[in-house]
Amino acid sequence: MGSSLKPTIRDVAEQAGVSLATVSYVLSGRNGGSTRISEPTKERVLQAAQALGYVANHAARGMRRGRTDTVAVVVENLDSPWDRSLAEAAYRILPGHGYRVVVLLGHEAWRNFMLSGGADGAILGFGTDSGEELRTIADLATRGVAQVVVSQSLEPRGFDVVSMGEGGGIAEAAKYLAGRHRRIAVIDRVPGEAGTEGGRLEQFRAALERHGAQLDPALVRPSRGPWREAYADAVDLLSQPQPPTAVFATADLDAVCTLLAAERLGIKVPQDLEIIGVGNSELGQDAEPALTTVGPDPVQEEIVRLLLSRLEERRQALPEGGQPAGRHLPAPWKLHFRGTTAPRAEGS
Template sequence: MAEHAGVSVATVSKVLNDRHGVSAATVDRVRAVIAELGYESSLVARSLRNQRTNVIGILVWDIEPFSAELLKGAARAIRGTAYELVVYAGGGKGSGRVGWERRYLSRLSGTLIDGAVLVTPTVLDVDGGAPVVAVDPHSGRETVPTVDADNLQGGRLATEHLIGLGHRRIGFLGRPPRDLESGPLREEGYRSALADAGIPADPALVRVADYDENDARNTVRELLSLPDRPTAVFAANDMSAIATMEVAASMGLRVPEDLSVVGFDNVPESVMSEPALTTVEQPIQMMGRLAVEILLEMLAGREPAQRHVRLPTRLIPRASSAPPPGR
């Protein structure tokens, strides 16, 4: 670069670091060469010089529909700011899901990122030397700023919708309690709606499935193979609901004529499924945007107006839910 600009390496260094002692004409010439060559200083070198990288990390266990939607909102939040985003994901692999955020944060903070948004973290007692905001955390709010949706009310909305259609045997497909705080809250909403309608909760209709796709499908097949199977299933996320519809079709059950299905999230896949999935919408993109905005406030040395944000959920009726057979 120095050779292209016809100056010394020391002069290029002064221009890159905005130091005095270089004429305006030389600065313009060096910057023109920088633009021509597409030069960018490394994040590590930048952090060593300035103790800042102007980069925000989005840390996720895996890139799946929920996290992909959240990234869209996060990207909008940094438009017009001096910050960039870097996404770090383990691809759902590695030894042990619990504590992944500690490992990821220790690899990035201090040299590559100024702060991080943790998406569905399993723990919040992270200390990576950088400010963090958690989206849909496993555990409670504690001291880390959080953004989530009203999962309890969302679980009620889904179940009340099915009850209103006339269903009384309503299955629930959730996640193991260890995975996310949102899962038990959605189940609590399900049970609360049943109780309010005077419908006893049948333990045989409540099932949990791990993140493994085969495990989810096997669990759904067991649920739909019961002698007195449910006429409707509320799945705790859209991808599980879509898997439920696929398993039902493979067993000769029609959705919604024989089985109604409701999901949770309203990811793009829900409207593209066949039939289109009735679901509870949580504003995922807004969650990503707000998480980054809170983090930007912290990076600016300001106390966020809200440290714990809970957004409303709403029911999106589509073609996968209808009255039970015979109604």
């Protein structure tokens, strides 16, 4: 093989002393099915590929086979416990079924990638609002691309929808805090302008008012940056001459930052300060004390398996122009009481 030529799968097979089929199977990353290849053989193939500098051309293979065996997980921010947990669930489940996982960040990253045929399926782990996003989802559905979309408003038409139903849990948190506190602070993590209509802050504010409580604008902080900024906001709020006695954070990450700020300032939680987050994340559950939070029961694995079933359906031939019916997975949110709120009386 000339040094100017790229190594091929045949070169890898000759170097490892195995068949082309064995090399193809090992380098595809597949683990399921009836084919069984010994660990020493796998290792020999991988070492041969590394020695030759072989790089698989997934795009060309996808064009030949009509599929890429790739799934895109689209999230906003891997600092978010929800986003990270969704990506981890995909990496944990999908490779065992023969799919590679790519993570795309942000509202802009996924459209061109998916429309150019970059993946067989996608999980959109954030709410979709813009007309361009909705048109892209509809276009991909007509092409037969498997999709699971997190949305409060979309109807499943050729794709599946997970509706979180967060309003009920936020209202429950507001009712609890309104009955116990008058100085309630909010750290509001939003992708756009703070306090946009229909956002978590506005849902919380409206629920407080229904129970006779008002938010002091001086105790509301928008949070758009990294966790250090949320931590600084929490320190500032808790250092005021009349500090809040409760903090509602619209993301668990910021609630945990508030817990750390309280520890730094010597404020006892929950005796002197109650904290409620949003997300029901592992980050909050692992905090000390464990975070009281609004969120669904863990649903990330269920979302990934919903997409996996859609991918398997896609492999079955459908009539020209046909689409499988969309499915709806409700995931209502509730208030999970843990260690950052006062212990409840038995039976309450």
